[in-house]
Amino acid sequence: MARAGTNLRTSYLESNEVLRRPYQKVLVGLILVAAVLLPGGSSDYFLHLINLCLLACIGALGLMMLTGFCGQISLGHAAFLAIGAFTTVILTVHLKLPFIVVVPAAAVTGAMIGFLVGLPSLRFRGVYLAISTLAMHYAIIFVATTYQAKFSASASAGITIPDPTIGPLKISGAPTWYYFLLVLLTFITIGCVNLVRTRPGRAWMAIRDRDIAAEALGINLTRYKLLAFMLSATLASVSGSLMAYYSNVVTVEAYTLDLAVIYVAMIIVGGMGSILGGLMGAFFITLLPYGIEHLFEFLPRAWRFGSTVFGVQVGAVGVCIILFLLLEPKGLAEIWRRTETYFDRWPFRYRPLDTTRR
Amino acid sequence: MEFVATVVILTCTYALLAAGIVILYKAGRVVNFAHGEIAIVGGYVFYSSGMMFSGGEMSPWLAVLGAIVFSVIMGAFIYATMMRRVVGEPFYVAILVTVGIAIVLKSAIIVIWRAQHLTIDVGIAPAIRLAGGATLSYMDVASVALTIAFFIALYLFFTFTRLGVQFRGTAENPLLASQRGVNVNLVLSLAWIIAVLAATLSGVLYGGRAFLSTESVTIGLAGLTAALVGGLDSLRGAVIGAFVVALAQYLTVRLIDPVLSEALPFLILLVVMSIRPWGLFGTVEELDRV
Amino acid sequence: MTALLEVRQLEVVYNRVATAIQGVSLEVPEGSIVALVGTNGAGKTTTMRAISGFLPSEDAEITDGEITLRGERINGRMPHQLAKAGVILVPERDKVFSTLSVQENLAFAGREGGAITIERIHGYFPLLRERGTQLAGYLSGGEKQMLAIGMALLCRPTLLLIDEMSMGLAPIVIKDLMEKLQQISRELNLTVLLVEQNAKAALSIADHGYVMESGRVVFTGKAAELMTHPDVREFYLGGAGQAENKSYRDIKQYRRKRRWWG
Numbered sequence: 001m002a003r004a005g006t007n008l009r010t011s012y013l014e015s016n017e018v019l020r021r022p023y024q025k026v027l028v029g030l031i032l033v034a035a036v037l038l039p040g041g042s043s044d045y046f047l048h049l050i051n052l053c054l055l056a057c058i059g060a061l062g063l064m065m066l067t068g069f070c071g072q073i074s075l076g077h078a079a080f081l082a083i084g085a086f087t088t089v090i091l092t093v094h095l096k097l098p099f100i101v102v103v104p105a106a107a108v109t110g111a112m113i114g115f116l117v118g119l120p121s122l123r124f125r126g127v128y129l130a131i132s133t134l135a136m137h138y139a140i141i142f143v144a145t146t147y148q149a150k151f152s153a154s155a156s157a158g159i160t161i162p163d164p165t166i167g168p169l170k171i172s173g174a175p176t177w178y179y180f181l182l183v184l185l186t187f188i189t190i191g192c193v194n195l196v197r198t199r200p201g202r203a204w205m206a207i208r209d210r211d212i213a214a215e216a217l218g219i220n221l222t223r224y225k226l227l228a229f230m231l232s233a234t235l236a237s238v239s240g241s242l243m244a245y246y247s248n249v250v251t252v253e254a255y256t257l258d259l260a261v262i263y264v265a266m267i268i269v270g271g272m273g274s275i276l277g278g279l280m281g282a283f284f285i286t287l288l289p290y291g292i293e294h295l296f297e298f299l300p301r302a303w304r305f306g307s308t309v310f311g312v313q314v315g316a317v318g319v320c321i322i323l324f325l326l327l328e329p330k331g332l333a334e335i336w337r338r339t340e341t342y343f344d345r346w347p348f349r350y351r352p353l354d355t356t357r358r
Numbered sequence: 359m360e361f362v363a364t365v366v367i368l369t370c371t372y373a374l375l376a377a378g379i380v381i382l383y384k385a386g387r388v389v390n391f392a393h394g395e396i397a398i399v400g401g402y403v404f405y406s407s408g409m410m411f412s413g414g415e416m417s418p419w420l421a422v423l424g425a426i427v428f429s430v431i432m433g434a435f436i437y438a439t440m441m442r443r444v445v446g447e448p449f450y451v452a453i454l455v456t457v458g459i460a461i462v463l464k465s466a467i468i469v470i471w472r473a474q475h476l477t478i479d480v481g482i483a484p485a486i487r488l489a490g491g492a493t494l495s496y497m498d499v500a501s502v503a504l505t506i507a508f509f510i511a512l513y514l515f516f517t518f519t520r521l522g523v524q525f526r527g528t529a530e531n532p533l534l535a536s537q538r539g540v541n542v543n544l545v546l547s548l549a550w551i552i553a554v555l556a557a558t559l560s561g562v563l564y565g566g567r568a569f570l571s572t573e574s575v576t577i578g579l580a581g582l583t584a585a586l587v588g589g590l591d592s593l594r595g596a597v598i599g600a601f602v603v604a605l606a607q608y609l610t611v612r613l614i615d616p617v618l619s620e621a622l623p624f625l626i627l628l629v630v631m632s633i634r635p636w637g638l639f640g641t642v643e644e645l646d647r648v
Numbered sequence: 649m650t651a652l653l654e655v656r657q658l659e660v661v662y663n664r665v666a667t668a669i670q671g672v673s674l675e676v677p678e679g680s681i682v683a684l685v686g687t688n689g690a691g692k693t694t695t696m697r698a699i700s701g702f703l704p705s706e707d708a709e710i711t712d713g714e715i716t717l718r719g720e721r722i723n724g725r726m727p728h729q730l731a732k733a734g735v736i737l738v739p740e741r742d743k744v745f746s747t748l749s750v751q752e753n754l755a756f757a758g759r760e761g762g763a764i765t766i767e768r769i770h771g772y773f774p775l776l777r778e779r780g781t782q783l784a785g786y787l788s789g790g791e792k793q794m795l796a797i798g799m800a801l802l803c804r805p806t807l808l809l810i811d812e813m814s815m816g817l818a819p820i821v822i823k824d825l826m827e828k829l830q831q832i833s834r835e836l837n838l839t840v841l842l843v844e845q846n847a848k849a850a851l852s853i854a855d856h857g858y859v860m861e862s863g864r865v866v867f868t869g870k871a872a873e874l875m876t877h878p879d880v881r882e883f884y885l886g887g888a889g890q891a892e893n894k895s896y897r898d899i900k901q902y903r904r905k906r907r908w909w910g
Contacts, residue, residue, distance in 0.1 A: 073450045126449045127389045135624035142621035308469050315465025321458030325451050523752045527745040538757045539731040
């Protein structure tokens, strides 16, 4: 049967479909079913890793919106996470507010800080903007450090946070957290997908590709750049807040510049400008250090390699960034797309038209 | 006196880093976020090659040789394998590749040198005592002299030699330069080698005064700030910027709070960027080019 | 006698999909001035880029044909290698280093022991001596062009390629520059390939001319013959008075077929 090519779209509605091909719907359905059934057959440790991935996904989607779609490069993502975590600390430890209030409050705080951090983007582009977000990172972390020095029991211990409760339900233990995060992430992903295929998303992409041209087309640069920063900071802040609840401890030492770079690595490895890429990258980079640790366990007398393992875990992220940027700039999402095209066209060989330089 | 000595040495450290960043920016429109890491790794290499054959006694000549060999190999390697390929890609690719290099170098410090805290002590002669209880080692004096010599050499190179003029031309318009018979790859590799050399010298200077460790890579960010304060495309600005940052940092540690000193370069940066984003001596149009 | 530069059946494709020129053949004899004229998008600049080795930087490649310099194949060489071999391009824009002074611009290329010295360049363009210490970025369009030609001459060209020399210049300046170029070419026995939209100016000093349209060479002949040719006059020199005909292609399909290919 002749099939209309996957690139042939005959109406606006059609071009706006998220899952264009039937098997994609099946695939997404299968993944969701598998995700729901997952806790049944896996250990708590495995679920713990997956939970970390899901938390990272929320943060990575935030950065993807900002950098991948709006083209505003940010090295301040760790600071946004810290904002969420420290808002949580202040609201739970001092004010004893419940979970259901704290997380939205963290989101709002994140949005406000995102607005502030986004202000320089109205004046700077490119490298200068990256450096200004770096400066913001240090400013925010300095405030957090001062706060922690004042209120934590000992300087290095951090601040403990109790398990959250929603009404009678206490969220604790890997499986409960898993379902909670899964539902949340599903909603956030759907929200992001819809955002990027409607007006804000198209405005962001126009700004990313050429901001002057976008402005000439009547896109309000101020509004959409700030919107991107606010959304990014909101998602990061929610992620940071949940991370604080999940790990029951907040310490400023966790929010280093390296963490910001790790988030940047996620969107590079996943593929700039792709939501699927953001999710894939978050999983990849989060699991990478654990994978390396397990690889080292195969070596004889593994305990001898303590600091080497740590070093390799750090370095692997850098190697991933460099290799993906130079060899596969569109990341895992592009690899997935190629695989898809290959099977879609099978048995015919098909080299997609590629006008980007390689 | 101690105040002057510290600020002068800190200024030299930052000025060398800033000069490297400025050279790389001028040559290829790349802002190198890995400069601090390169400097610290250079310091470690200096130390290790000095210690290599002489069991506990540092051999300065071997150390210098090791540092130079490291600079040439490192600079040429970074350019040939990575930075040569980012030309024409979106701007973030170049920045993020340098961020990747920074992480890899940091991990090298952990894996190769076990992240140990090292203070470089060449041990040529006892320290000079200055009035007011300050000490100044011969290595400090030598490094400051080297820094000044480096800047004079750079000035002479760029103004009077043919290669220097070709270098400036290549920085402005690589396409035309290659048409006029300049091997652009050679010139840009040279830029990286000079920048890495300056960074290594700065790492040695820092390692002699304070210590080398994975945390001390933040000097790269101070150097970046110095470069931006002075203007990303101005070598003269790099020195002035370095002085501003060094002075401010010293005063903060002394008078206000040591914790603030890490964030301080960035606070200076925020102020400068909101008032005069192109820096003290930078070109205004540069803002639009990145 | 074989020509200094020969281009045979050249085909260039951009991004692996868009064919810019096809079957282009040119001959540039030693010591002559050859003009390559045509409208925008005719493929003149692409031809020039192919000769000077700049195609890879634009993601274009030569898919067919060959370019020879003194019988030696030169396609696919790097620009700086070609420059060493004597193929010197004066590009359309960004033709001088605007952050260097005029002297430095000239010194950039000048090598000792060549037949062409900086003094000689100063002789041709006395203005460059006066403006020696000025930054090249502050020169006027015509002065920049002089400096660019001076720089190119100092690179010891065997073949000088000039892209759109008349671009953005006043007619009187163009006339002046063209005459200077003719004088230089005669005195130094220099081979020049001029790529021009301004067909009148280019053909007035050229020995030989090629007319390009839609990626092909559609007419070739002695420059003097081209100047008097009715079709060329009509469409490139603006002389024959049929102003309502917008393009050659619009109405003269049959005549072109008959006259140029049939």
